Amino acid sequence: MEEHHSSRVRKDAGKSSVEPSSPEETGFVVHFFWGSGCPHCKEEKEFLNTVQAKYPRMKIIDYEVWYDKEHAALLSKMAAAYGITTAGVPVTFIGKNSVIGFSRHSKKELSAFFQECSLRQCPDPADIMSGSALIAKAPAVSGESQAGDVECTEKGKAVYIPWIGNLDSSQMSLPVITVVIAGLDSFNPCAFFVLFSLLGLLIHAKSRTKMFLIGSVFVFFSGFIYFLFMSAWLNLFLVMGQVDLITKFAGSVAVVIAVINIKDFFLFKKGISLTIPDSAKPKLFDRMRKLLKSTSVVSILIGTAVLAIAANAYELLCTAGFPMVFTRILTLNNLSSAWYYFYLILYNAVYIIPLSIIVILFTVTLGKKQLTEHQGRLLKLVSGAMMLALGGVLLLNPTVLSNAFISFILLIGALIVSLAVAFMTDKLKPS
Structure with missing residues (x-):
């Protein structure tokens, strides 16, 4: 042959x-x-x-x-x-x-x-x-x-x-990878920081309705901006085709971002750091305060949308590796356009779930729960470990990602290792 x-x-x-x-x-x-x-x-x-x-x-x-x-x-x-x-x-x-x-x-x-x-x-x-x-x-x-x-x-x-086609129940690798990677990406420390800060300021308004409205609009536009960002990556990779060099590039970028995120767990904001820069925070807080003063529903919606766009410009730096890795995995499968965008929509639907839960809990409890710095660093460690695993696979053998079981074991293994490292680090800290 x-x-x-x-x-x-x-x-x-x-x-x-x-x-x-x-x-x-x-x-x-x-x-x-x-x-x-x-x-x-x-x-x-x-x-x-x-x-x-x-x-x-x-x-x-x-x-x-x-x-x-x-x-x-x-x-x-x-x-x-x-x-x-x-x-x-x-x-x-x-x-x-x-x-x-x-x-x-x-x-x-x-x-x-x-x-x-x-x-x-x-x-x-x-x-x-x-x-x-x-x-x-x-x-x-x-x-x-x-x-x-x-x-x-x-x-x-x-x-x-409907409108998509048949999905073989024996071929669940891509749906599983979509949900898992989106789930990991959704625990975005930068997105959490902006949302917690916004809702924290809204507590003073003492209006659960206003808090829920602004929070919901912010979450929606966060997901929408992310969808547009991922669509751009998807179309770029589709134009470039299934060239092995493109897969290596996506894997390399993911590994670099993963290493920086893991570094942030041990040396937070020291050296290169993928967080919202301190210089950008005053502008974001200023936009948040303007929302508090708004009384018109239309102005609140427009202001929240503008804030979401500005915040997401910084948030993309925090976990840019996940969208890049996922869209590259997606283009390694020869799908129809409807299927490509179905998976992007599924990804972003999963992505906004934690943010939506935060809005609901904050509205109910009026902000009694906050994200601590230690929790933010832990999120960076976990996302970094899993991004490192995915990036490594794209560099070494991307075909194994077509196996749902191997993909699941790979990501669970990275999660266990990162949590073990976090546990040992806490234990070794001087009292």
């Missing part, structure tokens, strides 16, 4: 195309699309190598699609020619047939197709894609349930989400 591409993949006028092969020369041609690190793709590769000994006139042309943008585009083009939607890899095209995924069922189907094409002439899928051969638009044979994201497909039940 030819690795990544074959001599029949050529570049013409800057575009990748497949040169139709001669049935007389090769017998029949199989086009096999796979992803690096996909276990089901590996299984099918082994199966194809075994079958090739039985059919010496069978020619297999394979394409890695997760890290090769041209091959991914070629898969989309060939799938469109067959009238199918590729929901995962591996995807195999043979004659007029296509098979998505790999299982016992698809193994039998592939064997039947190979047998059929060995007895009679089958068109090269490249000819079908170029339009020189025609097929009926029949549903593809699927060895698996089609998921909403292009990952190794596994047999499982699909859940339909």
